[in-house]
Amino acid sequence: MTRAIQTFTKYLNSKDLKLTKERKAVLQEIFLHKGHLEAEDILHSLRRKKKRASRATVYRTLDLLVDSGMVRKVDLGHGHSHYEHVLGHTHHEHMICLKCGKVIEFSDKEIERSLKQMCKKTEFKLTSHHLQVFGYCRDCR
Amino acid sequence: MTRAIQTFTKYLNSKDLKLTKERKAVLQEIFLHKGHLEAEDILHSLRRKKKRASRATVYRTLDLLVDSGMVRKVDLGHGHSHYEHVLGHTHHEHMICLKCGKVIEFSDKEIERSLKQMCKKTEFKLTSHHLQVFGYCRDCR
DNA sequence: TCCACTATTGCGATTGAATCTCAATCTCAA
């Protein structure tokens, strides 16, 4: 967490921005939780703790966090965005169960390798990628 | 095209639905174009040809087409959906250039294989997957 | 300390895609 705050501060400084208490609160909220949060989750969670940040500020801060590379915006097929922190986590993909909604994280060296290979061949400079796998989990199939 | 109409008719019959002229018009629009269309493109294109279908009907028909497996809903990172016809096309993924917006289609046996493997291992019954690769194309890198 | 300047915030309005409601229209079989 201290680590996250340091990294974010560094990023903010590089952009001539400041670590305000609102920004810090959003940062903490997302780094405290393990899973995939939506903006509204963060808002509610903050409200419960009597800290506050407006919806606009939450979204604005999330944009900064994504831009800094500390947070990833993920699409779980809900029609709106989820966010997860990335610092200290290895890159992974998502399997989403169409019945129970469970999200299973996985990573696959082979896929990463093949993808890099393909981008090289196409002379495409990869900056990020997202893989969503839809289907039914062990319990629901 | 005749092929597409046949397939759609069959699907509709199986659901006790009918091939109306509006549904046919939407079908034709999407099968006439090569690329990735958004709902609004279809609306405009129809309007230009003096055919008509309301926005609601366009969306409703697109849902049917997706459900039938003839059309795929794709996310190109624009914040709204695009659609492409699938009948007679092999499955492919998308590279999206963050500068010029170009969409490069590719398919990779290795990735498909690894993914199936991973799902098997996880006992996850795969129904569909989407891979978006963001970066810069040859001309923009 | 006080002031002035700027960055930041919060509220509420706004946007835009997508969906919904429901009356009008169409289809088709009896």
Next chain:
DNA sequence: TTGAGATTGAGATTCAATCGCAATAGTGGA
């Protein structure tokens, strides 16, 4: 021809996300 049910279209509605702008907080210099 008639009526039940399917389908459509217009406009209202939803909902995430963004925007505009006045109020506020924080900073550095006088």
